[in-house]
Amino acid sequence: MKHVTVIVSQWQTNLSAIVGIHEVFSKANHHWKSKGKREPLKVEFARVGSAKQVSFSDGLFMVKPERHISAIMKTDLIIIPSISPRFKTNDKDNKFLLQWINDQFENGAEVASICSGAFLLASTGLLDGKRCSTHWGLADEFKARFPKVNLERDRLITDESGIYTNGGAYSFLNLLIYLVEKFYDRATAIHCAKVLQVEIERMSQSPFSIFNGQKSHGDDVVEKAQNYIESKITEKISTADLATKFSLGRRNFDRRFIRATGNTPLAYTQRVKIEAAKRLFENSRKNINEVMYSVGYSDTKAFREVFRKITGMSPIDYRSKYNKAIASI
Structure with missing residues (x-):
């Protein structure tokens, strides 16, 4: 059985991605077991920092991750949900997180980012020279901050060298279905897509993007x-x-x-x-x-x-x- 670690921190901006990850992989495991097979993935939500719970929507919802990332010595897939692009890389907890992700990747883990989670992933340096996607509305800011990354602003999903990224908002469901096919099989991915009514194999976010010319350049x-x-x-x-x-x-x-x-x-x-x-x-x-x-x-x-x-x-x-x-x- 492979281990999936979902990062939960105070910088998280979207509860739906965390819930969605739980729902998609739960559906995949249930389908897999219904075929008489042993479930291939165990999904664990891990916190960053000392807080034992993270609030969303002005405290309306609370998430209580199972344990701290420091307690996870080995994982196979790390998922970084959307975060505030303003997160501080020099914050003690975040410095530890960035190093932990690098160490896990060196030990064979794969890494996936959702929407603005690409900002955190890019801060590790693992995306340098690689293809990446993020929300189309954050593309200019991302490109300015991470010039070494090959940003593909219209791409919905990128897959390169064990690193996955995806576009914005609820398109994370497309990435999750993509990962289900990778870690389970095609039939399970199709089953999850049908049950959750997600359009499978959509690879572009172009129809959803709104072009606003980059004008904060100072020229x-x-x-x-x-x-x-x-x-x-x-x-x-x-x-x-x-x-x-x-x-x-x-x-x-x-x-x-x-x-x-x-x-x-x-x-x-x-x-x-x-x-x-x-x-x-x-x-x-x-x-x-x-x-x-x-x-x-x-x-x-x-x-x-x-x-x-x-x-x-x-x-x-x-x-x-x-x-x-x-x-x-």
């Missing part, structure tokens, strides 16, 4: 360029025109823009236009061509390709899924 010229792009949704804007408008050489403008926003000027412009298109699909009765023209595209094929690349869905599928008025017809 005034780039911010002016961003504002200009956002004010000209209906127009075609080239990188060369932007560079000229802001009195910079093309290569210098490109470098500054990428350094400040994490996107090329072209990619930024595409994301701004597609975000506007998404809002039109959600809130108006405009057809595909009308939306396309409204955001400055005249080539249907190009619009569809860019839309799918950014959202993971075709324009017509997105419109059908998110526009209540259209879906009810």
